Amino acid sequence: MTAKKNVISIVIVEDFKLTRVGLRCALNANVDLEVVAESDNAVDGLKLIEKYKPDVVLMDLGLPTMNGIEAMTKIREFSKDIKIIALTSHDRQEEVVAALSSGANAYCLKDIDPEKLAEVIRDVSIGVCWLDPVIANLALNSIPKVDDAALVGVSSANHVKIPLTERENEVLKHLVEGKSNTEIAKELIVSVHTAKAHVCSILQKMCVNDRVQAAVKAVKEGMV
Amino acid sequence: MTAKKNVISIVIVEDFKLTRVGLRCALNANVDLEVVAESDNAVDGLKLIEKYKPDVVLMDLGLPTMNGIEAMTKIREFSKDIKIIALTSHDRQEEVVAALSSGANAYCLKDIDPEKLAEVIRDVSIGVCWLDPVIANLALNSIPKVDDAALVGVSSANHVKIPLTERENEVLKHLVEGKSNTEIAKELIVSVHTAKAHVCSILQKMCVNDRVQAAVKAVKEGMV
DNA sequence: AATTCTATTAGACAGAAGGGTAATATTCTC
DNA sequence: GAGAATATTACCCTTCTGTCTAATAGAATT
Numbered sequence: 001m002t003a004k005k006n007v008i009s010i011v012i013v014e015d016f017k018l019t020r021v022g023l024r025c026a027l028n029a030n031v032d033l034e035v036v037a038e039s040d041n042a043v044d045g046l047k048l049i050e051k052y053k054p055d056v057v058l059m060d061l062g063l064p065t066m067n068g069i070e071a072m073t074k075i076r077e078f079s080k081d082i083k084i085i086a087l088t089s090h091d092r093q094e095e096v097v098a099a100l101s102s103g104a105n106a107y108c109l110k111d112i113d114p115e116k117l118a119e120v121i122r123d124v125s126i127g128v129c130w131l132d133p134v135i136a137n138l139a140l141n142s143i144p145k146v147d148d149a150a151l152v153g154v155s156s157a158n159h160v161k162i163p164l165t166e167r168e169n170e171v172l173k174h175l176v177e178g179k180s181n182t183e184i185a186k187e188l189i190v191s192v193h194t195a196k197a198h199v200c201s202i203l204q205k206m207c208v209n210d211r212v213q214a215a216v217k218a219v220k221e222g223m224v
Numbered sequence: 225m226t227a228k229k230n231v232i233s234i235v236i237v238e239d240f241k242l243t244r245v246g247l248r249c250a251l252n253a254n255v256d257l258e259v260v261a262e263s264d265n266a267v268d269g270l271k272l273i274e275k276y277k278p279d280v281v282l283m284d285l286g287l288p289t290m291n292g293i294e295a296m297t298k299i300r301e302f303s304k305d306i307k308i309i310a311l312t313s314h315d316r317q318e319e320v321v322a323a324l325s326s327g328a329n330a331y332c333l334k335d336i337d338p339e340k341l342a343e344v345i346r347d348v349s350i351g352v353c354w355l356d357p358v359i360a361n362l363a364l365n366s367i368p369k370v371d372d373a374a375l376v377g378v379s380s381a382n383h384v385k386i387p388l389t390e391r392e393n394e395v396l397k398h399l400v401e402g403k404s405n406t407e408i409a410k411e412l413i414v415s416v417h418t419a420k421a422h423v424c425s426i427l428q429k430m431c432v433n434d435r436v437q438a439a440v441k442a443v444k445e446g447m448v
Numbered sequence: 449a450a451t452t453c454t455a456t457t458a459g460a461c462a463g464a465a466g467g468g469t470a471a472t473a474t475t476c477t478c
Numbered sequence: 479g480a481g482a483a484t485a486t487t488a489c490c491c492t493t494c495t496g497t498c499t500a501a502t503a504g505a506a507t508t
Contacts, residue, residue, distance in 0.1 A: 126357055194485070
């Protein structure tokens with residue numbers, strides 16, 4: 001896999017030079033880790049990765065031109081063996097699931113302890129999936145959709161899509177955002193009576209008793 | 225959470241006595257880990273878990289009467305803080321996804337190195353998600369299907385755990401189920417005024433305007 | 449011992465929710 | 479063209495929400 005045995009080769013893709021230098025120093029302090037190349041952008045990073053075929057890639061998600069998620073997808077196009085660790089700061093957690101589904105093997109926040117990062121790299125290099133606590137909470141919540149079928153053991157027909165009209169879907173969207181009937185009416189430029197009428201039929205079609213249940217159901221079943 | 229500080233309390237649920245003893249010995253060799261209880265079946269295991277409220281549960285998935293996945297679901301019904309490590313010798317994908325979506329925080333094969341397991345327990349106790357290589361391969365493959373929908377769902381950025389009191393968490397749980405203040409009051413055997421008071425403070429703590437927003441936020445952030 | 453946090457209850461009040469019924473206009477299908 | 483589904487508006491009425499103020503009591507902390 002790499003030139004030397006028992007040494008994990010690493011490519012870093014990260015736009016902030018300081019962070020990049022910090023990572024390299026911290027990692028090269030470990031005899032079993034070796035940063036073989038680094039880049040401040042995804043385009044060059046991809047070339048380096050193709051060239052060096054490292055064991056592990058540290059990929060920043062907040063890159064300028066091409067974002068980290070696209071880059072990961074491209075890496076996966078030519079190799080499934082290269083392990084990817086997605087790096088991010090706390091305020092960019094929206095892309096968690098996207099990153100994981102694009103092929104990231106691990107997800108770390110940038111404030112991770114350097115020694116811990118080394119440990120994670122070792123784990124990931126042998127195929128472990130490692131998710132930072134903050135991320136794990138979000139990621140694990142995105143899986144439940146399959147559990148109903150999986151628990152039963154039979155891959156039965158999953159959740160039945162509830163047939164709402166276009167207008168009702170609009171209303172439902174606002175409803176999930178916690179808006180009142182009055183607010184919904186204003187948004188859709190209709191009277192409160194209309195908004196209430198739509199909410200009523202939504203409740204009936206979704207077989208729930210009130211808007212809270214409708215909102216929860218909508219979120220859980222990904223209707224919004 | 226536990227008696228001593230800095231010590232991670234553990235409950236083991238595993239049907240093979242030999243494995244159980246092995247686990248206990250291996251783990252208790254670490255000063256920061258303490259096996260507080262163990263069981264050879266899920267029913268007793270659940271009781272022990274409710275009693276000791278450990279930081280981490282090691283749950284075998286191939287249990288006789290109640291299987292580990294059901295057991296995990298039940299654990300999740302009364303606590304979201306207890307971390308669960310699923311242990312197994314199997315590597316069937318259906319089981320993996322089911323285990324993860326039932327609330328497992330980590331997934332280890334039984335041939336894991338004891339020292340590594342200790343390390344995983346430390347990680348998991350602070351919220352890390354850790355998946356064995358064999359498992360990770362399967363699990364990550366099951367995510368892509370949901371990424372589009374999930375991306376929209378996971379929109380909230382700053383994910384700080386909102387500190388609700390025990391009672392408030394109970395109320396929130398009922399609230400998410402769409403129950404009215406009156407119904408919540410009946411469930412908790414308190415007056416409607418009390419229920420309303422709790423709901424009020426929940427709304428304030430969660431920084432939302434009404435129960436719908438609270439419910440949606442709770443679901444999206446996995447507070448229930 | 450004093451203070452803070454939590455749980456509990458109460459009364460009152462404006463506003464919102466949800467159900468029922470009903471009418472009108474538009475659009476799409478048969 | 480007739481009929482069905484959808485969108486719109488209106489009124490009435492009961493119940494529920496969310497906020498306020500206020501008080502009591504136990505537990506935990508300092």
